[in-house]
Amino acid sequence: MSLQPSVQSAKCPMDVGAGQQHKEKQQQSQSQPQSLPPQPQSPQQKPAQRQRRSMQLLPVMLMLLLLTLLTRPLSVHSNRLSDTKLHEIFLDDKEIKLSWMVDWYKQEVLFHLQNAFNEQHRWFYLGFSKRGGLADADICFFENQNGFFNVVTDTYTSPDGHWVRKDYQQDCEVFKMDEFTLAFKRKFDTCDPLDLRLHEGTMYVVWARGESELALEDHQFALPNVTAPHEAGLKMLQLLRADKILIPETDLAQIEITLEQAPVPSQETTYWCHVQRLDDFVKNRMHIVQFEPIIKSPGIVHHMEIFHCETDEHAEIPLYNGDCEQLPPAAKVCSKVMALWAMGASTFTYPPEAGLPIGGSGFNPYVRLEVHFNNPELLEGLMDNSGFRIKLSKTLRQYDAGVMELGLEYTDKMAIPPGQTAFPLSGYCVADCTRAALPKTGIIIFGSQLHTHLRGVRILTRHFRGEQELREINRDDYYSHHFQEMRTLHYKPRVLPGDALVTTCYYNTLGTANVTLGGFSISDEMCVNYIHYYPATKLEVCKSSVSEETLEDYFIYMKRKEHQHGIHLNGARSANYRTIEWTQPHVDQLYTMYIQEPLSMQCNRSDGQRFEGRNWEGVPPTPVQIKIPIHRKLCPNYNPLWLKPLEKGDCDLLGECIY
Numbered sequence: 001m002s003l004q005p006s007v008q009s010a011k012c013p014m015d016v017g018a019g020q021q022h023k024e025k026q027q028q029s030q031s032q033p034q035s036l037p038p039q040p041q042s043p044q045q046k047p048a049q050r051q052r053r054s055m056q057l058l059p060v061m062l063m064l065l066l067l068t069l070l071t072r073p074l075s076v077h078s079n080r081l082s083d084t085k086l087h088e089i090f091l092d093d094k095e096i097k098l099s100w101m102v103d104w105y106k107q108e109v110l111f112h113l114q115n116a117f118n119e120q121h122r123w124f125y126l127g128f129s130k131r132g133g134l135a136d137a138d139i140c141f142f143e144n145q146n147g148f149f150n151v152v153t154d155t156y157t158s159p160d161g162h163w164v165r166k167d168y169q170q171d172c173e174v175f176k177m178d179e180f181t182l183a184f185k186r187k188f189d190t191c192d193p194l195d196l197r198l199h200e201g202t203m204y205v206v207w208a209r210g211e212s213e214l215a216l217e218d219h220q221f222a223l224p225n226v227t228a229p230h231e232a233g234l235k236m237l238q239l240l241r242a243d244k245i246l247i248p249e250t251d252l253a254q255i256e257i258t259l260e261q262a263p264v265p266s267q268e269t270t271y272w273c274h275v276q277r278l279d280d281f282v283k284n285r286m287h288i289v290q291f292e293p294i295i296k297s298p299g300i301v302h303h304m305e306i307f308h309c310e311t312d313e314h315a316e317i318p319l320y321n322g323d324c325e326q327l328p329p330a331a332k333v334c335s336k337v338m339a340l341w342a343m344g345a346s347t348f349t350y351p352p353e354a355g356l357p358i359g360g361s362g363f364n365p366y367v368r369l370e371v372h373f374n375n376p377e378l379l380e381g382l383m384d385n386s387g388f389r390i391k392l393s394k395t396l397r398q399y400d401a402g403v404m405e406l407g408l409e410y411t412d413k414m415a416i417p418p419g420q421t422a423f424p425l426s427g428y429c430v431a432d433c434t435r436a437a438l439p440k441t442g443i444i445i446f447g448s449q450l451h452t453h454l455r456g457v458r459i460l461t462r463h464f465r466g467e468q469e470l471r472e473i474n475r476d477d478y479y480s481h482h483f484q485e486m487r488t489l490h491y492k493p494r495v496l497p498g499d500a501l502v503t504t505c506y507y508n509t510l511g512t513a514n515v516t517l518g519g520f521s522i523s524d525e526m527c528v529n530y531i532h533y534y535p536a537t538k539l540e541v542c543k544s545s546v547s548e549e550t551l552e553d554y555f556i557y558m559k560r561k562e563h564q565h566g567i568h569l570n571g572a573r574s575a576n577y578r579t580i581e582w583t584q585p586h587v588d589q590l591y592t593m594y595i596q597e598p599l600s601m602q603c604n605r606s607d608g609q610r611f612e613g614r615n616w617e618g619v620p621p622t623p624v625q626i627k628i629p630i631h632r633k634l635c636p637n638y639n640p641l642w643l644k645p646l647e648k649g650d651c652d653l654l655g656e657c658i659y
Helices: 013-029 048-069 080-085 329-333 431-437 548-560 573-579 584-596
Strands: 086-090 097-103 108-114 123-129 138-145 148-157 163-166 173-177 181-187 202-210 220-222 232-238 252-258 262-264 269-277 286-294 301-309 320-323 334-342 354-358 366-374 382-384 387-393 402-408 423-429 443-451 456-465 468-476 486-488 499-507 528-534 539-546 599-605 617-619
Touching (some): 108 123, 329 334, 334 387, 366 387, 431 539, 456 528
Antiparallel strands (some): 097 108, 138 148, 269 320, 286 354, 301 334, 443 486, 456 468, 599 617
16 A cells, blocks of 8 residues: 555646646635635626527537547547547447547537448447337447448337337438448437437447348338347446546555455355555645546455544554454444445546545544455355555645435335335435535535445435425436446536435335345345535435334334234344235335334434434434426427337336336
């Protein structure tokens, strides 16, 4: 864990002056208490005509930039706009490169494909699927005629995934196509019921290519069955993503915090803890500006976190390397989140105005790395050295950043009945907690990572100010536990004291024989939104569960009124849940209890203690209206042919279709 210098790319000339000004501002601000600037007002200085003209030119500029820059890889000397606006992924993890740019003003995405086909291929398709299957998929077919891929057809697939049908509305707009590359664009929402909307959650991109001849001129033809390697595939990605963030500082240092030959136990679930002491570099205060995962056992490591030991700077914490269940009591103070990762996530970069503080006066040098091993096959003899690589800036930024957990407690007080398409559980960060913990100017949320275990299919965090519901913090209607990105938010909400945040997770338990409980095991469930924000506060955890008194009353009711005689009133909660016969009325009763009855609130500081001044047991839940989403509000004459929309799918007991 020695501190190492990190070579940083040189700035282009246009950024030098701005960087110096930023540095001067930082030096002026470091002695000032942190507070958020007032909310920006709409600019009125420019004439309206000039503003409209610039807005009209923006999409043209983006398209020209896409065409001129996508044919070469990014480099340290490339245009700053392309560095931040351009996103790339290899569809086959090798050579087929999909690049895209998001035009938020025109609400469309510009795509570019390289190495997707050669002279032997007669067709190539790229499309979008709800959850990775080929049923009810939205696909653009590109066809080779006379040596060029110069024909494009907007299609969709049948509900069984066997047939391709030509869409009555063509929305794959091509502006470049030749024997090697193609470029096209799509609107976020085409107002076509036979298209899937592009959204900010997880999207499933399907692709394939082939040499067979297709009947694209027909209304319907069989979907080609492509099984050859590197000829078809699926990628999960966030398509409508925020611009990439560049690190302005050049005085970066780097450390690695990893396990040291940790033996992976031959059991399904293990939380492995490694308490270690950081080197003397922490005597000086710095900002973490980026962290990336180092995954040595990709099939075993499910998620991991670094926790700082929040205690006196001179306190000695016993070094430890073993099962977290035997963690020494003195290491329980190691609970303040510094970095985190889950399957599907990659490198996370802080915005230029904020960084996570580390070191300096009063900073205890001990940290705890916690790694969740998921070993369902009970493999033996495995060793792991996973962890994090962290970049540090010696130049302090304007704001200290923080990490906060929203959602549900990890407890078997929460249960999900079997046989449910999408059973919802909500965790509350109530108004009294934010009122007690947040500064008057509030906090800005710039990043979010949603997390469940195997049964989670949808997550969202809603934002309430009094009786008014504001824009959602984050939402993923097609969430996958295989793709738990830490996402930089395009819309960065301000949360004020007295606001409430409600995180709801939906779980699919079709095919399960009994109830699924909350807990730490991979077969248990979680519901968490890790939010990254500034300025940092003492609030570390804002989560809830149903109160103990409410749960006791529920089991009494189920035993005496619903004749669930297997319940033991002084028995374990988990055992009582498992004895209930989960008929639909019993499912409805459980759901009603969860959304109406008092809560046990965890409004916790970084040291694990609750904020003072209120009894956090028996807190009423935030009233949340159940709203059925109404899409296509801005689409005139939507669906005149009364077609079944591709997005329509199975619905849960609230009437909200999710897939």
